[in-house]
Amino acid sequence: LNVYFFDNCSDSQVSDFSQDRGYLFGDGFFTTGLINKGQLRHEEYHYQRLQEAAQRLCFARFQISLLKPELITRISHVEQAVVRITVTRQKNQRGYGFKPDDAINLVIQLSPLPAQVRSTCHLVFSSIPISCNPVLAGIKHLNRLDSVLASQDLTGDNQEALLCQHDNVICGSRSNLFIAYQNQWLTPDLSQAGVKGITRRRLMDLMTQENIAVKETQITQAMLLSCDAAFLTNSLWGIWPVSKIDNKIVATELSENLKLKLKFEA
């Protein structure tokens, strides 16, 4: 047990840790990406996601032009790593209240690349429902307790857990879902819950460009269980074909063909 004590009744002792609203309330947002040869891969997608989160969560001070030079300084010498970029609001008043132009904290964290995942994924339905709020849906914000608890479903052979809102599948605990269903690629509508991943966006842009139809729509558990193929996306894996959902075997051919055809990499 680490114990930290901050007496904010006296002026003498002010700690950034206890004054960060990311820590206090989850008041912030982040992105996680790959660094390769000193560059953040697909950086424009990361910047666009951060900018959109800043706008929706009223972080008026956040600007990509402030982030870029800070990031470049820290990563230009890095051969390969994972970077997490987190933006939070500084505390300037009591309680939940804030002003849109409150000062912000930027944290840049580098970690080693994770171990490679297997070539195909065993997916399970999580016992944890997804948190729903249309004003927060889509944003990679810091309120991630549903994904945290869903991680407990990753036991044995299960490599990713799928969070649902009642009967609708929304996304994996750390990924987005695509399915081939009745000759069309579908991905869940994320207007009520879930995170809009940058790899999801990148793939949808590329599919549109290549005239491969893909539709954001409601996907029920029954639709998923009768799909012709399914795969997961995130910034670390790119496209990850699903070979099993609960105990049902899923064919991976359509997923693998799509990945090859688009030459899609993380």
Add this chain to the structure above:
Amino acid sequence: LNVYFFDNCSDSQVSDFSQDRGYLFGDGFFTTGLINKGQLRHEEYHYQRLQEAAQRLCFARFQISLLKPELITRISHVEQAVVRITVTRQKNQRGYGFKPDDAINLVIQLSPLPAQVRSTCHLVFSSIPISCNPVLAGIKHLNRLDSVLASQDLTGDNQEALLCQHDNVICGSRSNLFIAYQNQWLTPDLSQAGVKGITRRRLMDLMTQENIAVKETQITQAMLLSCDAAFLTNSLWGIWPVSKIDNKIVATELSENLKLKLKFEA
């Protein structure tokens, strides 16, 4: 803009800030209470809330017997203050995954007492819907972005904002709601969303003890707008009678009578 950089690729630099999952994911819980003459008021209620949150969020290492001596050391000399006690999980692996017996951080923060609120409250419906998830509902966890955004509705004369799930009123951005409706006290059912405040619990226990009926149930916006009285509760205010909801005047007599009858203090 404060910039923090952590290179976790090398072993040399490890910061508690970047390794705290409260900061990374909102993975933790808290309570806020009053200290008076070296004592946390209604401490058993605070301990019970923390214990329940720990159990529901799988913090197996959290024990009141660990917290108590740490807290006593920090507050026994304090005449009056607000204390926030926050418990978070330490990072020990990549991503959302954790083990129930992972090490935890405890943060104890003291702040001066807030300014007194006015004798009655002007309540408005927030433009922000409440975040819904039955596995998180009731817990004062660190995923508080809905309350954060709802704080922006506290403009002009509006002193508290009410968060709803569709047509059902759930709670204030920092308080619980009680209404007098058809000769009975009601308070919203919090099984899908909202925080179960310790003052709410304390009041319900006392009412039951005094044979005053109070029922947890679904409360619609229409019911609220036709109530005979309404009040808000939290640890800092105790009972706060509502005198206005949006533009509708609400009588405060029943609320004030209840407060007097029970001699209910924060």
